[in-house]
Amino acid sequence: MASDKATVFAPENSEQVVEAVAWAAAEGAPLEILGRGSKRAFGRPLQAAHSLDLSRLDGITLYEPEELVLSARAGTPLAVIEAALDEKRQMLAFEPMDLGPLLGGPPAMASIGGVLACNLSGPRRIKAGAARDHFLGVAAASGRGELFKSGGRVVKNVTGYDLCKLLCGSYGTLAVMTDVTMKVLPRSQKTYTVLVLGLDDATAAQAMSRALGSPHEVSGAAHLPAAQAAKSAVSYVAGAGASVTALRLEGPGPSVEYRCAALRRELSDLGATEELHSQNSLTLWRELRDAQAFAGDHNTAVWRISVAPTAGPGVVAAIGAGEAFYDWGGGLIWLSLPLNGEGDAGAAAVRAAVAAVGGHATLIRAPLELRAAAPVFQPQDAAMAALTQRVKDGFDPKRILNPGRMYAGL
Amino acid sequence: MQMPEPDQGVIAAKSDIVEALRAIVPGEGVIVEEQELRAYESDGLTAYRQLPLIVVLPETTAQVSEILRCCQARGVKVVPRGAGTSLSGGALPLADGIILGLAKFNRVLEIDFDNRCAVVQPGVTNLAITTAVADQGFYYAPDPSSQIACTIGGNVAENSGGVHCLKYGLTTNNLLGLEMVLMDGTVLRLGGKHLDAAGYDLLGIMTGSEGLLGVVTEVTVRLLKKPETARALLLGFPTNEQAGDAVATIIAAGIIPGGMEMMDGPAINAAEDFVQAGYPRDVEALLIVELDGPQAEVDYLIGEVSKIAEAKGAVTSRISETEEERLIFWAGRKAAFPAVGRISPDYYCMDGTIPRARLPQVLKRMRELSEHYGLRVANVFHAGDGNLHPLILYDANKPGELEKAEDFGADILRLCVEVGGVLTGEHGVGVEKRDLMGTMFSEADLKQQQRVKCAFDPEALLNPGKVFPQLHRCAELGRMHISGGKLPFPDLPRF
Ligand SMILES: Cc1cc2nc3c(=O)[nH]c(=O)nc-3n(C[C@H](O)[C@H](O)[C@H](O)COP(=O)(O)OP(=O)(O)OC[C@H]3O[C@@H](n4cnc5c(N)ncnc54)[C@H](O)[C@@H]3O)c2cc1C
Numbered sequence: 001m002a003s004d005k006a007t008v009f010a011p012e013n014s015e016q017v018v019e020a021v022a023w024a025a026a027e028g029a030p031l032e033i034l035g036r037g038s039k040r041a042f043g044r045p046l047q048a049a050h051s052l053d054l055s056r057l058d059g060i061t062l063y064e065p066e067e068l069v070l071s072a073r074a075g076t077p078l079a080v081i082e083a084a085l086d087e088k089r090q091m092l093a094f095e096p097m098d099l100g101p102l103l104g105g106p107p108a109m110a111s112i113g114g115v116l117a118c119n120l121s122g123p124r125r126i127k128a129g130a131a132r133d134h135f136l137g138v139a140a141a142s143g144r145g146e147l148f149k150s151g152g153r154v155v156k157n158v159t160g161y162d163l164c165k166l167l168c169g170s171y172g173t174l175a176v177m178t179d180v181t182m183k184v185l186p187r188s189q190k191t192y193t194v195l196v197l198g199l200d201d202a203t204a205a206q207a208m209s210r211a212l213g214s215p216h217e218v219s220g221a222a223h224l225p226a227a228q229a230a231k232s233a234v235s236y237v238a239g240a241g242a243s244v245t246a247l248r249l250e251g252p253g254p255s256v257e258y259r260c261a262a263l264r265r266e267l268s269d270l271g272a273t274e275e276l277h278s279q280n281s282l283t284l285w286r287e288l289r290d291a292q293a294f295a296g297d298h299n300t301a302v303w304r305i306s307v308a309p310t311a312g313p314g315v316v317a318a319i320g321a322g323e324a325f326y327d328w329g330g331g332l333i334w335l336s337l338p339l340n341g342e343g344d345a346g347a348a349a350v351r352a353a354v355a356a357v358g359g360h361a362t363l364i365r366a367p368l369e370l371r372a373a374a375p376v377f378q379p380q381d382a383a384m385a386a387l388t389q390r391v392k393d394g395f396d397p398k399r400i401l402n403p404g405r406m407y408a409g410l
Numbered sequence: 411m412q413m414p415e416p417d418q419g420v421i422a423a424k425s426d427i428v429e430a431l432r433a434i435v436p437g438e439g440v441i442v443e444e445q446e447l448r449a450y451e452s453d454g455l456t457a458y459r460q461l462p463l464i465v466v467l468p469e470t471t472a473q474v475s476e477i478l479r480c481c482q483a484r485g486v487k488v489v490p491r492g493a494g495t496s497l498s499g500g501a502l503p504l505a506d507g508i509i510l511g512l513a514k515f516n517r518v519l520e521i522d523f524d525n526r527c528a529v530v531q532p533g534v535t536n537l538a539i540t541t542a543v544a545d546q547g548f549y550y551a552p553d554p555s556s557q558i559a560c561t562i563g564g565n566v567a568e569n570s571g572g573v574h575c576l577k578y579g580l581t582t583n584n585l586l587g588l589e590m591v592l593m594d595g596t597v598l599r600l601g602g603k604h605l606d607a608a609g610y611d612l613l614g615i616m617t618g619s620e621g622l623l624g625v626v627t628e629v630t631v632r633l634l635k636k637p638e639t640a641r642a643l644l645l646g647f648p649t650n651e652q653a654g655d656a657v658a659t660i661i662a663a664g665i666i667p668g669g670m671e672m673m674d675g676p677a678i679n680a681a682e683d684f685v686q687a688g689y690p691r692d693v694e695a696l697l698i699v700e701l702d703g704p705q706a707e708v709d710y711l712i713g714e715v716s717k718i719a720e721a722k723g724a725v726t727s728r729i730s731e732t733e734e735e736r737l738i739f740w741a742g743r744k745a746a747f748p749a750v751g752r753i754s755p756d757y758y759c760m761d762g763t764i765p766r767a768r769l770p771q772v773l774k775r776m777r778e779l780s781e782h783y784g785l786r787v788a789n790v791f792h793a794g795d796g797n798l799h800p801l802i803l804y805d806a807n808k809p810g811e812l813e814k815a816e817d818f819g820a821d822i823l824r825l826c827v828e829v830g831g832v833l834t835g836e837h838g839v840g841v842e843k844r845d846l847m848g849t850m851f852s853e854a855d856l857k858q859q860q861r862v863k864c865a866f867d868p869e870a871l872l873n874p875g876k877v878f879p880q881l882h883r884c885a886e887l888g889r890m891h892i893s894g895g896k897l898p899f900p901d902l903p904r905f
Contacts, residue, residue: 165614
């Protein structure tokens with residue numbers, strides 16, 4: 001087959017994945033790795049004539065609710081997995097976010113492999129951990145065209161290096177995952193949300209810090225400035241006419257009621273409080289998870305910034321432009337910046353503000369030319385870049401898997 | 411145990427190396443006297459001993475960097491060491507290698523309650539972190555039984571766990587950042603006070619890397635607020651099957667206890683003889699289930715668990731009404747290792763993990779193996795997460811008995827893998843399980859792991875002889891066998 005003709009490989013099993021990758025390695029022909037393609041517009045644009053579509057690696061292969069474990073082929077839709085879990089009143093506790101709508105696509109199109117490759121976690125990240133913390137085992141084909149596995153199906157496992165961690169958040173640049181195993185957890189019986197109204201960003205950060213430093217097991221802590229709150233589908237939030245700081249409590253009924261009352265009492269010195277019960281709570285946290293406030297308007301660049309929680313408001317102030325809201329107790333900033341033809345989607349201001357406090361910023365949404373011109377992911381210093389390249393060498397020496405998706409030359 | 415062939419050239423150059431190290435770490439920090447080296451000859455896996463060539467105890471990251479650079483230039487192997495409590499021989503010295511001890515890195519550098527984290531040096535003990543933040547009601551969650559002695563650097567290297575893992579995670583789930591030094595002296599910072607480090611998850615790969623990838627010189631850990639309350643149930647079951655069933659039912663009911671420990675008959679009796687915790691002696695299995703969190707939640711869940719236990723046939727069911735009582739329930743479990751130490755001259759602690767549901771089957775097979783080898787075994791088990799700690803009782807003074815215990819242990823670990831589990835849940839591979847890696851991993855799996863090692867330490871000077879049964883040269887691992895121009899699988903669907 002001639003390598004100058006664009007081909008989409010759609011393997012049905014891991015042997016076929018290996019075969020396709022081995023061919024690409026031999027030809028030196030880069031491959032774009034696609035789960036179900038819902039996040040194609042995320043990351044640096046890559047130059048790959050051919051692609052590997054994993055949507056036929058489909059299906060849950062093991063689900064044992066009492067063992068809190070689920071395995072699936074990498075192309076399985078996240079929605080299918082979540083439905084199966086839901087039936088047994090369980091969940092992926094890291095609350096995978098759905099980037100689809102934010103990137104201008106339809107919702108619920110993600111594959112589980114894509115979720116893990118991007119280490120996508122939602123508001124519960126602060127309590128339950130990230131996607132990587134729930135990723136127990138993997139089978140994958142390296143860019144060398146070799147199948148390997150790592151981890152297992154049990155939560156407690158220190159046998160050999162934890163390659164799951166390395167693959168999680170590698171954006172398909174190290175290996176093509178074919179099968180994944182995850183830890184799953186019981187879904188909570190009840191979800192309440194305490195709302196504190198009218199706080200400025202700095203006071204909100206303090207309020208969230210107090211709540212997260214309390215024994216009330218807060219599983220979500222977000223702050224919506226008034227303009228963002230107004231966009232919510234939850235009438236209490238949209239109608240507040242002020243900023244809304246939201247604190248989520250999950251668990252068995254009696255516990256949630258008790259903690260909700262306690263938290264409201266403890267925060268009452270800050271301003272008026274409200275509480276949301278189940279359905280409203282679920283809606284609000286879904287909006288926050290998917291950064292829905294910025295999904296509608298596609299004429300802005302969207303950044304996702306992770307800093308120490310107390311540093312959040314300072315970073316937003318230092319950037320001094322656009323619209324922002326906070327998750328992860330103030331440590332995760334979602335920032336929407338106008339595309340004003342300046343050419344860098346605000347990168348200079350964002351990078352400088354983050355560098356001052358430590359952390360990282362990712363340009364989640366921007367037009368292709370901008371993502372090709374400015375770094376999408378946090379730039380690395382020379383030592384870290386060199387180590388990163390050597391790690392890549394160990395998995396994909398020919399640079400055929402999603403080359404350039406994360407960093408130029410990687 | 412086959413260790414890498416000592417490099418005679420390095421051994422011969424000892425005095426040169428000592429001189430070079432003394433130029434970096436002046437005074438007492440470089441140890442060469444045999445008597446003093448003895449203190450480092452083994453770790454918690456005392457069956458293996460080896461005097462190191464030299465021990466060096468630096469105090470700053472800059473010194474660590476210089477030491478590593480110096481050793482790399484001279485081809486000297488380096489074994490990092492925290493408190494030396496590893497149960498898998500991870501800190502076992504090499505005859506031609508130096509021990510790089512982190513004991514002097516013993517300061518808590520920063521406590522940041524607002525961001526719920528602490529920055530500490532690697533030689534700080536696990537418990538000292540919790541002690542440093544306890545006055546504000548915070549703690550560091552992973553709590554290995556060795557927590558008064560083991561260091562946070564060792565915890566990172568081993569990805570250590572504790573009895574609260576199921577709910578609060580292992581070390582890897584409770585870290586935010588690291589400072590580390592590569593074998594070539596490069597100092598790197600991973601993560602910080604923010605969540606999810608940028609780029610590849612090197613923090614994740616460093617955790618549990620058993621000192622083979624880099625030397626940890628600073629650790630940022632997450633702090634949690636202490637739960638409002640904790641209460642425990644002590645549940646005795648006539649059979650292991652019933653206890654196992656109760657565990658599965660608790661979890662299926664959506665309850666994740668703070669701790670859920672199981673002990674078998676021999677372990678119960680040894681513990682009871684030792685500390686008189688009031689454990690029932692006539693049951694086959696004892697469960698300690700601890701629920702922690704807000705008062706209202708704990709009271710509610712205690713009721714739920716109690717109902718489940720009854721339905722599953724518990725013959726003993728006690729609920730702690732006071733903090734003292736809770737601690738008494740735990741006293742026997744916490745003393746299980748020394749208790750077993752009293753009834754046998756030596757014991758060998760194993761550490762496999764299995765899918766929980768296979769417990770009755772695994773315990774039954776273990777009893778058969780016990781008969782076959784003529785060695786007793788007592789079991790303590792982190793029932794919540796499937797992590798087994800069989801203690802094999804033997805007498806090292808009887809010729810051949812240690813070997814027999816090791817063979818028995820290896821059979822147990824093979825059994826764990828056979829039923830879908832793994833060789834080690836929290837103690838690490840080290841030298842102990844190194845040669846069993848092939849039961850769990852293919853050659854391709856192991857080679858891929860070693861390619862990660864090559865990215866960090868291409869000359870394989872950092873803690874060689876551990877984890878991997880066979881060390882391949884990085885050049886060999888990097889080679890690709892490409893059959894150029896081969897057509898893709900003829901049946902491979904393509905569009
Ligand atoms: C009685 C007893 C009970 C135990 N209970 C538990 C338990 O409940 N759970 C559990 O998980 N473990 C347990 N352990 C095992 C042991 O305590 C842990 O593995 C611990 O993390 C080792 O820490 P250390 O400081 O003693 O490390 P060491 O034994 O000194 O070293 C362990 C490994 O880490 C490497 N290392 C140490 N420091 C560094 C550093 N700064 N940078 C890079 N590498 C480093 C060493 O090279 C070695 O490979 C127990 C041990 C004993 C003796």
